[in-house]
Amino acid sequence: MEGWDPTTKSTLTQIPLLTTKAGPRDGAAWTQRLKEEYKALIAYTSMNKSNDNDWFRISAANPEGTRWTGKCWYVHNLLKYEFDLQFDIPVTYPATAPELELPQLDGKTHKMYRGGKICLTVHFKPLWAKNCPRFGIAHALCLGLAPWLAAEIPILVDSGMIKHKDDAASSSEV
Amino acid sequence: MDEELLELQRQFEFAQQAKSSIRLSERNVVELVQKLQQLRIIDFDLLHTTSGKEYITPEQLRKEIVAEIKKLGRVSLIDLADITGVDLYHVEKQAEHIVSSDSTLMLTNGEIISNSYWDTVAEEINERLQESSQIVLAEIAAQLQVGSELLVSVLEPRLGTLVKGRLEGGQLYTPAYVARVNAMVRGAARGVFVPMNLSALWRSLQGLLQEIDGASGVAVEGSFFQSLFHGLVKDGEVLGSLRAGVHWTPSIFAMAQKECVDSFFSQNSYINYEGIHKLGIPQPVQFLQSRYPEGIPLVTLFAHPSIVDMLDASAEDAIERGSWMDSLSVLPASIGLQDASKVLSLCPSVQMAVKSNKAIILGESYVFSSGFIKNLFDHLEKEIETLNLPVFASSVTDSFHASKDPSVRHDTMTDSNETGTGKQAVDKGSKKKKGKFAGSTKMEAADIDADYQESAPTKSKKNQKKGKVATSSQVSDSKLGPKKEIDRMKEDSHSVVSEEWLIQKIMSQIPDLEEQGLDDTETILVPLASYLRPMLLNSLKERRKAAFTQNVQRMKQVLDNLQRKVDESFLNIQLYEKALDLFEDDPSTSVLLHKYLLRSTATSVVDNLLLDLDMHNKLKNGIEVEDPQKAESVSLSPGDRATIAKSFPGPLSVKALALVEALEAKRVETFMTALRAIAEESGLMLKKLDKKLERTLLHSYRKDLMSQISAETDPISLLPKVVSLLYVQIHGRALQAPGRAISIAVSRLKEKLDDPAFKVLVDYQAATVSLLALMSGATTNDEDCASDRILSKRELLENLMPALKGLVLGTSQP
Numbered sequence: 001m002e003g004w005d006p007t008t009k010s011t012l013t014q015i016p017l018l019t020t021k022a023g024p025r026d027g028a029a030w031t032q033r034l035k036e037e038y039k040a041l042i043a044y045t046s047m048n049k050s051n052d053n054d055w056f057r058i059s060a061a062n063p064e065g066t067r068w069t070g071k072c073w074y075v076h077n078l079l080k081y082e083f084d085l086q087f088d089i090p091v092t093y094p095a096t097a098p099e100l101e102l103p104q105l106d107g108k109t110h111k112m113y114r115g116g117k118i119c120l121t122v123h124f125k126p127l128w129a130k131n132c133p134r135f136g137i138a139h140a141l142c143l144g145l146a147p148w149l150a151a152e153i154p155i156l157v158d159s160g161m162i163k164h165k166d167d168a169a170s171s172s173e174v
Numbered sequence: 175m176d177e178e179l180l181e182l183q184r185q186f187e188f189a190q191q192a193k194s195s196i197r198l199s200e201r202n203v204v205e206l207v208q209k210l211q212q213l214r215i216i217d218f219d220l221l222h223t224t225s226g227k228e229y230i231t232p233e234q235l236r237k238e239i240v241a242e243i244k245k246l247g248r249v250s251l252i253d254l255a256d257i258t259g260v261d262l263y264h265v266e267k268q269a270e271h272i273v274s275s276d277s278t279l280m281l282t283n284g285e286i287i288s289n290s291y292w293d294t295v296a297e298e299i300n301e302r303l304q305e306s307s308q309i310v311l312a313e314i315a316a317q318l319q320v321g322s323e324l325l326v327s328v329l330e331p332r333l334g335t336l337v338k339g340r341l342e343g344g345q346l347y348t349p350a351y352v353a354r355v356n357a358m359v360r361g362a363a364r365g366v367f368v369p370m371n372l373s374a375l376w377r378s379l380q381g382l383l384q385e386i387d388g389a390s391g392v393a394v395e396g397s398f399f400q401s402l403f404h405g406l407v408k409d410g411e412v413l414g415s416l417r418a419g420v421h422w423t424p425s426i427f428a429m430a431q432k433e434c435v436d437s438f439f440s441q442n443s444y445i446n447y448e449g450i451h452k453l454g455i456p457q458p459v460q461f462l463q464s465r466y467p468e469g470i471p472l473v474t475l476f477a478h479p480s481i482v483d484m485l486d487a488s489a490e491d492a493i494e495r496g497s498w499m500d501s502l503s504v505l506p507a508s509i510g511l512q513d514a515s516k517v518l519s520l521c522p523s524v525q526m527a528v529k530s531n532k533a534i535i536l537g538e539s540y541v542f543s544s545g546f547i548k549n550l551f552d553h554l555e556k557e558i559e560t561l562n563l564p565v566f567a568s569s570v571t572d573s574f575h576a577s578k579d580p581s582v583r584h585d586t587m588t589d590s591n592e593t594g595t596g597k598q599a600v601d602k603g604s605k606k607k608k609g610k611f612a613g614s615t616k617m618e619a620a621d622i623d624a625d626y627q628e629s630a631p632t633k634s635k636k637n638q639k640k641g642k643v644a645t646s647s648q649v650s651d652s653k654l655g656p657k658k659e660i661d662r663m664k665e666d667s668h669s670v671v672s673e674e675w676l677i678q679k680i681m682s683q684i685p686d687l688e689e690q691g692l693d694d695t696e697t698i699l700v701p702l703a704s705y706l707r708p709m710l711l712n713s714l715k716e717r718r719k720a721a722f723t724q725n726v727q728r729m730k731q732v733l734d735n736l737q738r739k740v741d742e743s744f745l746n747i748q749l750y751e752k753a754l755d756l757f758e759d760d761p762s763t764s765v766l767l768h769k770y771l772l773r774s775t776a777t778s779v780v781d782n783l784l785l786d787l788d789m790h791n792k793l794k795n796g797i798e799v800e801d802p803q804k805a806e807s808v809s810l811s812p813g814d815r816a817t818i819a820k821s822f823p824g825p826l827s828v829k830a831l832a833l834v835e836a837l838e839a840k841r842v843e844t845f846m847t848a849l850r851a852i853a854e855e856s857g858l859m860l861k862k863l864d865k866k867l868e869r870t871l872l873h874s875y876r877k878d879l880m881s882q883i884s885a886e887t888d889p890i891s892l893l894p895k896v897v898s899l900l901y902v903q904i905h906g907r908a909l910q911a912p913g914r915a916i917s918i919a920v921s922r923l924k925e926k927l928d929d930p931a932f933k934v935l936v937d938y939q940a941a942t943v944s945l946l947a948l949m950s951g952a953t954t955n956d957e958d959c960a961s962d963r964i965l966s967k968r969e970l971l972e973n974l975m976p977a978l979k980g981l982v983l984g985t986s987q988p
Binding site for chain 2: 050
């Protein structure tokens with residue numbers, strides 16, 4: 001589990017683990033799996049809120065729950081930078097981790113695949129594979145997106161690649 | 175889509191919509207608080223914990239402290255600081271505040287302790303106390319980790335209420351236990367009948383308690399016993415007196431003691447300190463004096479005045495009767511010498527008598543009345559008088575021994591002197607046995623002649639001196655002599671009247687005293703003797719002095735007498751000596767005549783001289799000589815002469831001996847020189863024969879002879895007288911001739927006489943010779959025949975007598 005900062009690790013361990021190994025094509029099993037996903041997400045979200053560390057909003061974009069959309073944000077220098085977040089549950093889920101996409105930042109950083117899919121650390125994949133099927137969406141967000149945002153947003157902001165929406169508005173206005 | 179999933183979706187939505195809690199960083203909070211303080215929104219002291227992560231208000235701290243105290247009732251400040259997480263300084267400050275505001279709390283040794291805590295502790299202690307009946311406070315204090323003083327101060331108000339017990343000497347006891355120990359102490363104290371050191375008693379009680387309690391028993395302090403004991407004494411449960419806190423004297427013992435002393439004292443009128451010591455009274459004198467103020471403290475005992483009265487009465491009696499008394503025999507046997515003398519000194523009658531010289535105390539315990547002493551003194555004086563004469567009578571024979579060897583004599587003399595002085599020293603000093611012994615051993619050597627006959631050698635020496643003085647001054651009695659003599663006499667008498675002798679005499683005088691002194695003569699006889707001795711010596715001296723002065727007169731008389739006698743005889747001898755010259759040519763006759771002269775005239779001279787000198791000598795020494803006239807008729811044997819001669823002092827003795835020897839010899843000349851020498855030595859004057867004196871002497875001699883011849887009737891003794899007269903008439907010399915020399919003397923007259931006269935003489939002589947021969951032969955031969963012849967011869971001689979008488983008288987009576 002090395003490679004992550006202590007806060008991430010402690011948070012991760014507190015997220016309930018999933019038990020059902022089922023993908024979107026597995027029917028009732030998937031439904032079961034989806035229920036577990038929700039439970040994990042609820043726990044993670046409430047945990048974040050209690051720690052004053054709320055940083056995303058997501059919801060299932062289709063009734064099957066294979067596409068999820070929402071927003072994520074990061075506070076840097078007392079400014080809140082907010083980005084769209086979307087991802088699909090792959091057919092091989094849960095063996096394959098969902099590919100998280102930040103479409104607004106596509107092309108703005110090289111730590112990103114085409115289409116705004118974020119590049120995860122080398123440690124993510126083995127950890128995920130090892131914990132299949134116990135890890136779910138919540139774990140993916142916690143282990144993948146949160147560290148990426150914390151690492152990349154300050155660089156992006158400092159390099160001027162992204163601007164605060166107030167600044168962008170004012171500059172566009174100007 | 176099942177319901178559950180939808181529900182979960184909704185829940186998730188809801189969870190995401192929920193307000194997130196706001197969190198501030200520590201730094202922010204610290205800054206905020208500081209800001210608040212700056213803004214005076216927080217206007218009180220805000221404390222922070224030692225971890226630095228918490229703020230705490232003093233009130234909160236106080237609350238917490240109080241809460242902690244309430245938990246156990248006792249809390250250490252250090253523990254509080256740990257519990258509250260606040261610095262000790264603040265905790266202390268707040269604790270002080272709390273304690274000062276709450277009277278039930280106390281702060282000691284960094285601990286806050288509430289009253290309730292003590293109450294519980296007291297209850298615990300009480301429980302334990304009831305279990306084990308006694309607890310050592312120190313033990314409790316150690317358990318509670320508080321000082322025992324504090325514990326005592328806390329426990330004291332709770333004693334009797336919460337703690338049912340008694341605190342004594344750092345120990346807690348239950349009343350039952352106290353009662354038990356009290357009973358023990360009472361029992362022990364009541365059981366003690368003799369004075370006792372209480373601490374010893376407590377020790378035994380402790381041992382007893384330990385036995386009872388076994389190993390669990392706590393050692394009971396002696397002071398506990400002591401306080402219980404004091405309580406008992408105060409309540410009068412045990413009777414007695416306590417001295418110096420530990421010496422307990424039960425009253426029963428004190429009573430017995432007093433009764434014992436009382437009874438002994440009232441029965442015997444005295445009591446020994448030793449006995450009182452045995453009764454356990456350490457300071458008998460003070461004790462007795464306080465009890466019997468009228469009593470008399472002595473050295474070893476305490477006496478009632480009645481003892482003094484008793485002794486006084488008997489002493490008075492003895493003094494009045496003119497007797498003596500030994501206070502030891504009157505006083506109880508246990509009274510020693512020292513005390514007896516002290517009691518004696520307290521007797522009023524004795525004091526009076528001693529003051530007025532009516533009595534004398536000797537040997538510490540003996541009282542002698544002066545009358546008794548006088549009596550005894552008189553007796554002894556008489557004894558000495560009787561003693562003196564034998565001493566001096568025997569001195570003649572003794573001096574014979576003494577003068578034999580001068581060195582021996584000298585030895586005895588010095589010996590006697592030494593013994594004399596030695597004895598004096600003994601007298602003066604305390605009558606120590608050693609001194610006395612030494613004296614007596616010396617005495618042994620000198621005893622033989624020292625005590626009784628001692629005077630002889632010293633006398634001879636004295637006379638020798640005296641003689642020298644006399645020769646030098648040519649005075650018969652020198653003035654120097656007496657003085658020296660008295661000194662000497664003193665010495666003599668010292669040795670004569672020895673203490674031993676006195677003691678003997680006193681013992682024989684008073685057999686009672688002998689009984690007293692039998693076991694130890696020192697007790698009374700020695701002091702008595704030493705008291706009497708100087709007196710006796712004095713009287714002796716006086717008497718000697720008197721005798722001496724008396725003797726001087728007689729000595730003079732004796733000497734005058736002697737002088738006269740010697741003069742007379744000496745002249746005669748000289749006269750006769752001259753006649754001897756006529757026979758110088760005939761040695762045999764001369765010897766015969768010399769011998770005769772010496773034997774007849776010279777012998778009487780020598781005897782007179784010796785006897786008178788001896789008497790003189792005695793007189794000079796102060797010895798009574800009863801009748802000097804008697805001596806004249808005495809004729810001495812050669813041995814006697816030698817003895818007397820030897821009795822003379824020094825050179826006189828030598829001269830006298832020479833004289834005696836000359837008397838035995840054959841030459842008159844040697845005798846004459848010896849006689850002259852002794853005369854000179856003894857201070858006599860010898861007159862030389864001069865012509866005038868010779869003539870008168872011859873004349874008187876002739877007259878004497880003539881009257882003798884005319885009166886003579888015996889024919890035999892007539893012849894020598896006639897011959898002598900003839901010699902006087904013819905030669906003018908006085909011839910003293912023995913019978914044997916008569917014939918020669920007659921033949922010598924041949925030329926001087928005319929023939930008929932000579933014939934008459936020769937015939938008469940022949941007849942006398944034949945008569946004498948017959949008389950000598952008559953003893954053996956026929957008596958009748960011899961007597962006839964003698965008678966006829968005698969008749970013949972008697973017929974011749976007138977012729978012979980006529981021959982001499984005729985010529986002399988012209």
